[in-house]
Amino acid sequence: MNYVGDSIVSEDFNFGAGAVVVNHFNEMKRDIDLVIEGKVVKTGVRKFGAIIGDHARIGANAVLDPVSVLQPGQIVGRLEHFTNQVN
Numbered sequence: 001m002n003y004v005g006d007s008i009v010s011e012d013f014n015f016g017a018g019a020v021v022v023n024h025f026n027e028m029k030r031d032i033d034l035v036i037e038g039k040v041v042k043t044g045v046r047k048f049g050a051i052i053g054d055h056a057r058i059g060a061n062a063v064l065d066p067v068s069v070l071q072p073g074q075i076v077g078r079l080e081h082f083t084n085q086v087n
Contacts, residue, residue, distance in 0.1 A: 001017075001018060002015055002017070002018065002019055002020065003020045003021060004020075004021045004049060004050075005021060005022075005023035005024075005047070005049045006023040006045075006047045006048055006049040007021050007023070007048075007049030007050045007051070007052065008050070008051045008052070009050075009052045010052060010053055010054045010056075010072075011054045011055070012054060012055050013052050013053075013054070013055065013056045013057070013058070014056075014057045014058065015058050016057075016058055016059045016060035016061070016062065016078060017060045017061070018060050018061040019058045019059065019060060019061060019062045019063070019064075019076075020062075020063050020064070021049040021050045021052075021064045021068070022049070022063065022064065022065055022066050023047045023048060023049040023066055024046065024047045024066060025066055028046075030046070031043060031044055031045060031046055032045065032046065032047075032048055032066060032067050033067070034048065034051070034067035034069060035067075035069065035084060036051075036069055043067070047066075048066055048067050049064070049066065049067075049068075050064050050066075050067070050068040050069065050070065051068075051069045051070070052070045053070050053071050053072035053073070053074060054072040054073070055072055055073045056070040056071070056072065056073065056074045056075070056076075057074075057075045057076070058070075058076045059075070059076055059077045059078030059079070059080060060078045060079070061078060061079050062076045062077065062078060062079065062080045062081070062082065063080075063081050063082070064076065064082045064083075065081070065082065065083035065084075067084075068082055068083065068084055069084055070082075
């Protein structure tokens, strides 16, 4: 059982059992932004999951916050909480 909502995924990524990509901040009432290579990018949306690069690995039961960006080959360990949000 996994959830990957409103995300951009690329080639050959692995998504472990129970891992979740959260796509919405319940406490936020405005559009969300993301950060790519240190630059803030306006999304214009209120729901945005993640951008997951080629060959990235997401461990079992890991949680990625909204607007997470995983670089190619990046690993998120099992049970890890990953965030790189600016909001």
